[in-house]
Every structure is written in structure tokens, then in C-alpha cells.
């Protein structure tokens with residue numbers, strides 16, 4: 001069985017719309033509420049900072065969180081794997 005992530009809320013809505021008895025629905029709701037969640041690793045977002053040389057020319061990029069410097073503004077930090085999309089939540 002595929003061990004993917006599903007929505008507790010979606011299952012509860014599905015149960016509510018089913019033709020189970022209220023007692024059965026209650027049993028399922030309790031079970032769903034008590035099943036521990038998996039530790040889904042939250043996606044880390046980051047941002048490249050600009051590093052200028054003494055002449056004011058853009059020299060390279062730095063990920064301030066982990067200190068990794070890079071010559072290119074890659075979509076993911078090669079050191080810590082953060083998604084370098086500016087830190088916005090999706």
C-alpha cells in the first residue's frame with residue numbers, strides 16, 4: 001500500500017457524506033482523530049542574498065541560513081536543499 005499523505009479533513013467529509021449510521025461515523029471520526037500523523041518534512045524555503053565585491057560588482061550569491069555561497073542562482077540550495085524561491089509560502 002502506498003504510504004502517501006492524505007487529508008484527515010477530506011476523509012471526515014467523505015465519511016459524513018456516506019450512508020453509514022451515526023454510530024459508525026462517530027467510531028471512524030474518533031479513529032481518524034487518534035491516528036498519529038506522519039512526520040512530513042516541511043519544505044524549507046530560502047532566498048539567495050547578493051554578495052558584492054569591493055568594486056560594487058555582483059560577485060556571487062549566498063544562502064544566509066546555511067552560509068552556502070554559489071556562483072549561480074540555482075533553484076535549490078546545493079548545501080541544505082532549501083527551495084530558493086524567495087521564502088513565500090505556497
Ligand SMILES: [Zn+2]
Pocket residue numbers: 046063065066067068077078079080081082
Ligand atoms: Zn542553504
